[in-house]
Amino acid sequence: MKIESHLAQIGSVQEPVTGAVSFPVYQATAFRHPKLGQSTGFDYARTKSPTRAVLEEAAAKLESGDAGFACSSGMAALQTIFAYFSQGDHLIVSLDLYGGTYRLLERIMSRFGVTASYVDTNDIDGMSSLLQPNTKAVLIETPTNPLMMITDLERVCSWAKSRGLLTIVDNTLLTPYLQRPIELGADIVIHSATKYLGGHNDVLAGLIITKGEELSKEMAILHNSIGAVLGPQDSWLLMRGMKTLALRMERHQYNATKIAEYLLEHPAIDDVYYPALPHHPGHDVQNKQSSGNTGIFSFRLKDARYIEPILRHIKLIAFAESLGGVESLMTYPAVQTHADIPEEIRKAVGVDDRLLRFSVGIEHVDDLIEDLEQALREAKQEIEEQ
Numbered sequence: 480m481k482i483e484s485h486l487a488q489i490g491s492v493q494e495p496v497t498g499a500v501s502f503p504v505y506q507a508t509a510f511r512h513p514k515l516g517q518s519t520g521f522d523y524a525r526t527k528s529p530t531r532a533v534l535e536e537a538a539a540k541l542e543s544g545d546a547g548f549a550c551s552s553g554m555a556a557l558q559t560i561f562a563y564f565s566q567g568d569h570l571i572v573s574l575d576l577y578g579g580t581y582r583l584l585e586r587i588m589s590r591f592g593v594t595a596s597y598v599d600t601n602d603i604d605g606m607s608s609l610l611q612p613n614t615k616a617v618l619i620e621t622p623t624n625p626l627m628m629i630t631d632l633e634r635v636c637s638w639a640k641s642r643g644l645l646t647i648v649d650n651t652l653l654t655p656y657l658q659r660p661i662e663l664g665a666d667i668v669i670h671s672a673t674k675y676l677g678g679h680n681d682v683l684a685g686l687i688i689t690k691g692e693e694l695s696k697e698m699a700i701l702h703n704s705i706g707a708v709l710g711p712q713d714s715w716l717l718m719r720g721m722k723t724l725a726l727r728m729e730r731h732q733y734n735a736t737k738i739a740e741y742l743l744e745h746p747a748i749d750d751v752y753y754p755a756l757p758h759h760p761g762h763d764v765q766n767k768q769s770s771g772n773t774g775i776f777s778f779r780l781k782d783a784r785y786i787e788p789i790l791r792h793i794k795l796i797a798f799a800e801s802l803g804g805v806e807s808l809m810t811y812p813a814v815q816t817h818a819d820i821p822e823e824i825r826k827a828v829g830v831d832d833r834l835l836r837f838s839v840g841i842e843h844v845d846d847l848i849e850d851l852e853q854a855l856r857e858a859k860q861e862i863e864e865q
């Protein structure tokens with residue numbers, strides 16, 4: 480069966496009592512035991528909960544993994560994964576990293592003796608030079624956010640495997656509809672399901688998918704012990720969102736490509752960072768390892784004075800901090816999502832004061848271009864009048 484059908488059918492035809500087409504929300508934390516030594520498979524909701532279990536099974540299947548774990552947020556999922564490591568362990572991590580992941584590693588995990596080195600994960604020599612005897616894993620975002628740098632997953636996973644390292648991939652931006660890292664050799668996939676999987680800017684959630692029996696068992700212990708699990712209502716809401724993932728991703732990438740092409744030609748724009756564009760350095764690798772493009776991209780203005788008036792004048796597009804929802808959002812990474820990353824690292828990867836990130840929604844593309852056009856026009860006029 481194709482992935483579109485799996486997505487549409489999440490939670491359907493599984494409810495045995497009534498045949499409800501939408502899987503019910505089991506709002507229960509305790510489950511009656513038939514008798515001593517027997518269980519229905521559910522004991523206490525932190526360990527396993529019926530609505531969440533349907534979501535977790537679907538997540539594992541969609542990502543070609545062996546087990547799925549639903550968490551209360553993407554950060555909770557990352558914390559659960561990081562708890563797999565021990566004092567003295569070292570990780571190699573994508574340089575252009577989600578700000579919250581950087582903060583978790585540097586402010587919290589560092590206090591527990593888990594250290595990280597940041598590098599362009601497409602640079603095998605650079606990664607080799609960072610290897611320490613205590614290096615345990617590589618954590619990759621591809622595409623990165625906001626600069627959309629692409630890592631060749633097959634290449635890096637096989638490099639990591641040959642050195643006994645685990646590969647962890649944050650697949651938030653592409654989702655299993657477009658890219659399945661485990662099929663390319665990864666061991667663990669993590670999602671901020673708050674973004675495209677949920678898709679409607681209304682549910683905060685995270686997912687972990689593991690490959691391999693031992694790793695899956697260990698992750699189940701961590702998930703249950705830490706307890707940052709997703710509740711039944713949010714599990715249901717996430718599944719409801721995921722049913723339309725395929726349709727949404729098609730429209731997101733169609734709109735994003737049209738708008739990226741429009742902005743690239745605009746005289747106020749210096750460059751557009753979107754792997755669907757042929758001039759993007761990761762274009763070929765992206766085409767090789769995924770079946771399409773995400774719905775977000777970044778663009779750099781020629782003049783930083785444009786930023787403030789653009790953010791004030793956009794009307795249909797909201798100035799807000801997130802991505803992956805049906806509504807279009809514009810973010811200013813230097814002061815919002817990436818404020819926790821030190822300036823020298825930010826500048827080194829190119830997150831400067833002229834960069835905007837655009838999470839393109841599923842509105843009509845003509846309306847989005849019109850909104851951008853009027854905001855750019857107003858901004859130009861204000862700058863000329865200064």
Ligand SMILES: *Cc1c(COP(=O)(O)O)cnc(C)c1O
Pocket residue numbers: 552553554555577579580620624649651652670671672673674683684685
């Ligand atoms: C948002 C995001 C996270 C964190 O997820 P939350 O659901 O906000 O906790 C992690 N990684 C990436 C790539 C993200 O975009």
